Amino acid sequence: MSKHISVWNDEINIKQFPSLDTDAKTDVLIIGGGIAGILTAYELSQRGVECTLIEKNRILQGVTCNTTAKITSQHGLIYNKIVSSKGAEAAKLYYKANQEAIEKYRALAQEIDCDFEIKDNYVYTTDFEAKIHKEAEALNKSGIPFDFTDKTELPIKVLGAIKFSNQAQFNPLKLLAPLSESLNIYENTFALNVKNNSIITEKATIKAKKIVVATHFPFINRHGNYSMKLYQDRSYVIALKNAQKLNGMYINEDEKGLSFRGYNDYLLLGGGSHRTGKSGGGWSELRETAKRIYPESSEEFYWATQDCMSLDGIMYSGNYSAMTPDLYVSSGFNKWGMTSSMVSAGIIADLITDGKSEYQELFSPSRNMITPQLAVNSVESIVNLLTPTTKRCSHLGCALKWNKAEHSWDCPCHGSRFDESGEVLNNPAQKDI
Numbered sequence: 001m002s003k004h005i006s007v008w009n010d011e012i013n014i015k016q017f018p019s020l021d022t023d024a025k026t027d028v029l030i031i032g033g034g035i036a037g038i039l040t041a042y043e044l045s046q047r048g049v050e051c052t053l054i055e056k057n058r059i060l061q062g063v064t065c066n067t068t069a070k071i072t073s074q075h076g077l078i079y080n081k082i083v084s085s086k087g088a089e090a091a092k093l094y095y096k097a098n099q100e101a102i103e104k105y106r107a108l109a110q111e112i113d114c115d116f117e118i119k120d121n122y123v124y125t126t127d128f129e130a131k132i133h134k135e136a137e138a139l140n141k142s143g144i145p146f147d148f149t150d151k152t153e154l155p156i157k158v159l160g161a162i163k164f165s166n167q168a169q170f171n172p173l174k175l176l177a178p179l180s181e182s183l184n185i186y187e188n189t190f191a192l193n194v195k196n197n198s199i200i201t202e203k204a205t206i207k208a209k210k211i212v213v214a215t216h217f218p219f220i221n222r223h224g225n226y227s228m229k230l231y232q233d234r235s236y237v238i239a240l241k242n243a244q245k246l247n248g249m250y251i252n253e254d255e256k257g258l259s260f261r262g263y264n265d266y267l268l269l270g271g272g273s274h275r276t277g278k279s280g281g282g283w284s285e286l287r288e289t290a291k292r293i294y295p296e297s298s299e300e301f302y303w304a305t306q307d308c309m310s311l312d313g314i315m316y317s318g319n320y321s322a323m324t325p326d327l328y329v330s331s332g333f334n335k336w337g338m339t340s341s342m343v344s345a346g347i348i349a350d351l352i353t354d355g356k357s358e359y360q361e362l363f364s365p366s367r368n369m370i371t372p373q374l375a376v377n378s379v380e381s382i383v384n385l386l387t388p389t390t391k392r393c394s395h396l397g398c399a400l401k402w403n404k405a406e407h408s409w410d411c412p413c414h415g416s417r418f419d420e421s422g423e424v425l426n427n428p429a430q431k432d433i
């Protein structure tokens, strides 16, 4: 019987922190105790900035413990997208920011044992070779090093793959749990609202000069228009024993694409993804694949995760909106949260301590957002707001859909989820239904 928990969560004890019950003051307040919040707090505290982090539940839950934990600057086929929309210089900058993030992880892993391993990363296709060639062209134009191959160690026929060397994989909780121990953290402290420089929680008010929202989906609706700028995508992982010992990390960018990486004796097979609130492959698609390509394997763990997807494939890191100089956001990692959250921690720390970052324009949450995905998100919101049903989302009122595989009520608009009793599982919803 496989366990419904991620491999990372099975192995680790995370220190418990107190809740904040009285009013407080801090220079920087970070809301959200996932990887983005913890790394930002760590980066700021390394620079001598007084910093407090609050988390609604326990730290390092959610996406942070349900990832496949690849650290790479190769985010699917992002470079062709960036070169087409913003030019080769922007692509080069994206690569540089992410390579620096890999180096920061490498340095941390020298201090903390977190099963960090240098690996090659591959993005491959099994059915549409042209898009891999376009990505290769974009990389050439941008002067980014890569190799092209049509041979991999995977037991499937690959038409083409792009390899980035010297990328990495790790166990995120083994790194972040010790890192968090020296930080000023309050758990079970729920931020209800932000008014100017005051954060109102259930039991206290915190005054802060700067506020960073790292709550997975940004929860403040009145600024930044994140309800239009983000949607969420659900994806699934199974951990197999007796499958295959892999040297590289792999991701398939086709529809129904799969993700592969090894961890100790396990092979982590990911995929089955779909927009939250829509039907998709789920674990059953992965189990069928496992049966076909690894017939001797046994499933030991299974879990799901949920990612915020931006409109143009680039994360949002910087000022929450053009009108909020003291409010920052870190979100929209497009399934590449390990590397992106490290990049984002650096950008936000630079903005807070120096007032500028060389990456602020590229990742600015206020950049031009007229993209085809904006139209898709708008249609989805209108259709689901107008759908008549009694189960409605407590975020902005869209019709909820029953998720048979996970026994939850899921919202196709912005991805909130609720359990059978109506309790919030995933934000942006703040209230139960």
Ligand code: FES
Binding pocket: 393, 394, 395, 396, 397, 398, 411, 412, 413, 414, 415, 416, 427, 428, 429
């Ligand atoms: Fe926004 Fe449901 S998540 S309406």
